[in-house]
Amino acid sequence: MSTTSTTKTTWRNWSGSVRCTPQRLAAPTSTAGVAQVLADAARDGLTVRPVGSGHSFTPLCATDGVQVRLDGMARLLGHTPDGRVRVQAGMSLRTLNRELDRLGLALPNLGDVDPQTVAGAIGTGTHGTGDRLHGIAKAVVAVQLVTASGDVVEVDEQHPWFGAVRVSLGALGIVTEVTLQCVPAFLLHAREEPMPLPEVLERLPELVGGNDHCEFYWFPHTEKALLKRNNRVPAGTEPAPIGRIRSLVDDELLSNGAFEVLNRVAHARPSLVPRINAFSGSALSAREFVAPSHEVFVSRRRVRFHESEFAMPRAALPEVIGALQRWFATSGEHVSFPIEVRFTAADDVWLSTAHERESCYVAVHTYHRQDPSAYFAAAQEVFVAHDGRPHWGKRHTLDAAYLSRAYSRFGDVLAIRDEADPRRLLANDHLTQVLGG
Secondary structure (H helix, E strand, C coil): EEEEEEECCCCEECCCCCCECCCCEEEEECCCHHHHHHHHHHHHCEEEEEECCCCCCCCCCCCCHHHHHHHHCCCEEEECCCCEEECCEEECCCHHHHHHHHHECCCCCCCCCCCCCCHHHCCCCCCEEEECCCCCHHHEEEEEEEECCEEEEEEECCCCHHHHCCCCCCCCCEEEEEEEEEEEEEEEEEEEEEEEHHHHHHHHHHHHCCCCCCEEEEEECCCCEEEEEECCCCCCCCEEEHHHHHHHHHHHHHHHHHHHHHHHHHHCHHHHHHHHHHHHHHHHCEEEEEEEEHHHHHHCCCCEEEEEEEEEEEEHHHHHHHHHHHHHHHHHHCCCCCEEEEEEEEECCCCCCCCCCEEEEEEEEEECCCCCCCHHHHHHHHHHHHCCCCCCCCCCCCCHHHHHHCCCCCCHHHHHHHHCCCCCCHHHHHHHHHHCC
């Protein structure tokens, strides 16, 4: 079944930076309903784009044709004794984490927010951090895909499309079901503490290699950083969660409430940003706790922002940080949001930003009321100088000419796209930019 509306309404992404007014909004509740939506659009000469929670910062989901929402396809379909879980693609990561926890399971790794749909998270290459770990798409072992012709294709590890379909940008068809290889549920010992940026960079091999998960936040215009280390605990360890008052102060007051206020002040008085960042970098004190993995990975993010993020070879990180420091010192721009740095192992997913390369990720942000153009352009120039690959769901201006050089299997993905969607029913301007016509 499918519910389709022809009442035109403007859609906005989470940050408010992308808007579109589709001619139709479709909300199928079954794979057959998705196939019907595609058939109707093809008949009427309309393009189609699927949309999840709107957490992509690029116009990946924008369309003036048919926008497809999979909110009505969010059920757990089954699981096996070896930890394989089949879900509908419209399920959010937040719901998935709860369902997995109920089954005594977990994903091996997660990013730091969870409203994204399963299809959106894997389709854009959502990742977390971990020296020996990967992005969420690496856990995918099978996908059900409805191609532009309406064919329902089951793509598993033996299928020739498998390398492409796990991170596909919604360009090969609409993903309707996903099978994930999960692991037994586990607890993490989280350790968070301020650390000077020079010390973080000096100790980087030890910090990254010596922990299951390591990341840090650097506050621009300062040498202050917040280091996070998360490690699995031995079986039988009891949870030791953060106290309610401490959680309220750290996660709600300082990380969201006060941070919103500080960013409003910074937006109104940019000259205060260095002092604001120095305060922010000192406000959160060290803390440790033990909790279920998804509760440690996921942070509350209520302050809206724009974001750009690139993956680079790990050895490039000190030079990248140095170049950004020089730009902050000479550009006259003031940036109030911390820069996030994470790490993943190399993988075999064709359009994964970590394809065949151990990677560091550097994410730059600005408050949602601020124009990020100059900052993101300067950061992109630094990242590209170090063979950077842009996160598919975060802002950049690169095109297929650059990206075809960045990915060794790019041409293979395009060949599958020609087979799955030869008439570009699933195209939009952004896909044409990054994949070609």
